[in-house]
Amino acid sequence: MLRFVFRRLIQLVPILLGLSILLFAWVRALPGGPAQALLGQRATPEAVRDIEVQLGLDRPLWEQYLQFLWRAVRLDFGASLQTGQPVVDEMMRRFPATIELALCALLIAVAIGIPLGYLAARRHGTWVDHVVVSGSLLGVTVPIFFLAYLLKFVFAVQLGWLPTAGRADARARTEHPTGFYVLDGIITGDLGASWDAITHLILPALALASIPLAVIVRMTRASVLNVLNEDYVRTAEAKGLLAGTITRRHVLRNSMLPVTTVIGLQLGVLLAGAVLTETVFAFAGVGKFMADGIVERDFPTIQGFILVIAVIYVVVNMIVDLVYGLLDPRVRVS
Amino acid sequence: MSVTEAGSVPVGKAPLEAGKPDTDSRPPARGLRGEAARRFFRNPMAIVGLVLIAIFVTVAILAPWIAPYSPKDNSWLSEVRPGVYPGPSAEHWLGIDPLGRDVFSRLVHGARQSLLIGVVSLTLGATAGVFLGLLAGAFGGWVDTVVMRFVDIMLSVPGLLFAIAVAAMLGQSLTSVMIAIAVVNVPIFARLLRGEMLGQRTADYVLAAKSLGISRAGIVFRHVLPNSFTPILVQGTLTLALAIVEAAGLAFLGLSGSDPSTPEWGRMLNDAQSTLAAAPMLAFYPGLAIVLAALGFTLVGESLREALDPKMRR
Numbered sequence: 001m002l003r004f005v006f007r008r009l010i011q012l013v014p015i016l017l018g019l020s021i022l023l024f025a026w027v028r029a030l031p032g033g034p035a036q037a038l039l040g041q042r043a044t045p046e047a048v049r050d051i052e053v054q055l056g057l058d059r060p061l062w063e064q065y066l067q068f069l070w071r072a073v074r075l076d077f078g079a080s081l082q083t084g085q086p087v088v089d090e091m092m093r094r095f096p097a098t099i100e101l102a103l104c105a106l107l108i109a110v111a112i113g114i115p116l117g118y119l120a121a122r123r124h125g126t127w128v129d130h131v132v133v134s135g136s137l138l139g140v141t142v143p144i145f146f147l148a149y150l151l152k153f154v155f156a157v158q159l160g161w162l163p164t165a166g167r168a169d170a171r172a173r174t175e176h177p178t179g180f181y182v183l184d185g186i187i188t189g190d191l192g193a194s195w196d197a198i199t200h201l202i203l204p205a206l207a208l209a210s211i212p213l214a215v216i217v218r219m220t221r222a223s224v225l226n227v228l229n230e231d232y233v234r235t236a237e238a239k240g241l242l243a244g245t246i247t248r249r250h251v252l253r254n255s256m257l258p259v260t261t262v263i264g265l266q267l268g269v270l271l272a273g274a275v276l277t278e279t280v281f282a283f284a285g286v287g288k289f290m291a292d293g294i295v296e297r298d299f300p301t302i303q304g305f306i307l308v309i310a311v312i313y314v315v316v317n318m319i320v321d322l323v324y325g326l327l328d329p330r331v332r333v334s
Numbered sequence: 335m336s337v338t339e340a341g342s343v344p345v346g347k348a349p350l351e352a353g354k355p356d357t358d359s360r361p362p363a364r365g366l367r368g369e370a371a372r373r374f375f376r377n378p379m380a381i382v383g384l385v386l387i388a389i390f391v392t393v394a395i396l397a398p399w400i401a402p403y404s405p406k407d408n409s410w411l412s413e414v415r416p417g418v419y420p421g422p423s424a425e426h427w428l429g430i431d432p433l434g435r436d437v438f439s440r441l442v443h444g445a446r447q448s449l450l451i452g453v454v455s456l457t458l459g460a461t462a463g464v465f466l467g468l469l470a471g472a473f474g475g476w477v478d479t480v481v482m483r484f485v486d487i488m489l490s491v492p493g494l495l496f497a498i499a500v501a502a503m504l505g506q507s508l509t510s511v512m513i514a515i516a517v518v519n520v521p522i523f524a525r526l527l528r529g530e531m532l533g534q535r536t537a538d539y540v541l542a543a544k545s546l547g548i549s550r551a552g553i554v555f556r557h558v559l560p561n562s563f564t565p566i567l568v569q570g571t572l573t574l575a576l577a578i579v580e581a582a583g584l585a586f587l588g589l590s591g592s593d594p595s596t597p598e599w600g601r602m603l604n605d606a607q608s609t610l611a612a613a614p615m616l617a618f619y620p621g622l623a624i625v626l627a628a629l630g631f632t633l634v635g636e637s638l639r640e641a642l643d644p645k646m647r648r
Contacts, residue, residue, distance in 0.1 A: 014487075015483070015487055018483065019487055019490055022487060026499060026503055029503050030502075134379070137379075137629070137632055137633065137636060138625075140632060141575060141625055141628040141629045141632050143579050143582050143583060143586075143600075143621070143625070143628075144583075145582075145583065145603065146582075146603060146617075146624060146625065149603070149607075149610070149621060150618075150621070152610070157610065157614075271492065271495075272495045273494070275494070275498070275587065276494075276583060276586065279586075279587070294498060294502060294587050294588060295587075295588045297502070299502070302498070302499065302502055305495075306491060306498075306499055309491070310491045310495075313490060313491070313492060
């Protein structure tokens with residue numbers, strides 16, 4: 001097992017290095033070069049030259065790359081062009097919001113997706129199966145931001161059941177020791193604030209959950225169908241095991257393996273989707289900050305966001321792989 | 335064998351003969367492709383998808399003739415007041431937008447934009463991806479390692495983010511949107527074709543071709559590539575759906591062509607954001623258009639995949 005972990009860690013190195021080269025090249029290729037991009041509207045030839053010297057853009061390329069790498073390792077992406085504050089501070093402040101949202105969406109996707117996929121597989125070929133499959137196809141095709149609009153319009157604007165935007169009621173005066181609003185309410189004993197945060201989370205989380213939900217449903221269905229046809233399930237049935245026991249011990253345990261992988265892979269979809277969802281709901285997370293950054297051409301923010309998300313994505317995928325190896329010894333060998 | 339085929343065994347023969355294949359009563363022999371086509375066209379999902387695609391493509395191509403007005407014509411600005419946006423009428427089937435333009439005409443022309451972005455980005459991305467996959471699959475060894483590491487790096491950034499980065503780098507233009515989406519598609523096709531080629535390496539016809547002394551290029555181009563065509567076709571159809579949704583997402587974030595008056599579904603949806611309470615339909619129309627167009631390609635792609643899957647054969 002240790003060798004397997006080590007091997008996966010080693011495989012991470014070229015990917016992260018490659019990614020850093022790609023991002024370095026990206027900054028170099030920005031319109032007018034990095035100095036121009038940093039200064040934006042305020043770019044005069046003198047200012048551009050000053051920045052170039054300041055950033056070391058007059059030095060050899062490999063030296064610049066090493067400098068870039070060193071800064072990236074320390075999470076130093078420079079100051080955001082929107083606020084003038086360091087990008088990493090801005091992101092740290094907003095990350096709890098996005099993580100809260102992504103976890104909430106993932107929870108919805110898993111809690112609905114697995115039972116639904118299982119049901120479809122059990123009722124294979126019936127109308128239940130057809131409805132679930134068509135629904136999951138629709139889930140993949142509906143753009144997140146359009147779904148977000150629909151939800152917002154129906155449940156917030158028309159029915160008024162849930163708030164239209166933001167993370168908490170603007171009038172609320174609550175402490176936020178962690179930045180996770182639901183958790184903060186529990187910590188400070190203000191359960192009303194927790195509830196308020198949850199109501200603000202429901203609609204954006206539902207919109208964000210649509211694609212992972214569809215993917216999990218399809219994967220669960222396919223995986224359960226596969227396992228149901230296995231000899232060991234037939235053997236279990238033949239020796240007269242209770243249906244519940246077969247489901248728990250044989251079907252679910254074996255069919256959930258590929259589903260765990262897919263759940264891990266959804267993290268990237270969730271974090272990228274947050275850019276769109278948070279924009280519709282004016283939800284103050286990193287996604288919204290990134291979306292504003294695109295409009296404002298805030299390149300340090302875009303760069304920092306992409307690097308951080310990519311690293312999270314790669315690391316999570318590796319963890320999923322490791323967990324898979326833990327659950328299924330066959331993976332370790334190959 | 336289906337029920338009708340089983341039931342069509344001629345009666346009146348000796349019982350022992352009944353189970354034997356009867357050449358006269360068997361359906362005409364069909365190749366694998368014919369079999370797949372039969373399954374495809376029997377699938378209602380495929381038919382719905384084909385109809386949606388047909389409508390989408392027809393509207394996109396004939397947009398100037400279908401749309402009653404120019405999509406940029408804002409002659410009806412005087413009829414618009416803050417909070418009051420004229421709804422559907424005989425002259426304007428879907429009403430007028432806040433800038434005094436005919437919504438139906440913009441929606442119709444938006445189809446053109448979507449199809450253009452989808453087809454161009456798919457063609458670019460698939461070509462580059464197939465080329466990379468071909469290199470990796472045909473040469474193997476260090477070429478394979480280098481190409482696949484490159485693909486891994488590209489896949490380490492979630493697709494939409496990658497597209498955002500590329501589009502932001504290339505600046506505001508239609509071309510940059512197309513390239514951004516194409517770049518995201520490259521690793522998908524590269525990985526797909528490489529996998530296909532590895533799978534076929536030990537296939538009988540490849541071994542036969544090798545033993546006949548056919549060159550590597552000959553085997554790759556004349557045998558392996560044509561045999562990999564179907565999975566690429568399936569992936570291409572599904573990718574087209576994704577491209578339409580991604581293009582809308584980029585436009586929604588403000589990354590699209592430089593001219594804001596160009597009709598584009600994603601941007602129309604974004605513009606409608608400010609008038610959601612007063613004129614929700616302005617967001618609903620372009621959103622529905624994106625869904626239907628993307629759904630058409632998804633349905634056809636999934637049906638194709640199912641029809642071509644040998645496991646589904648009965």
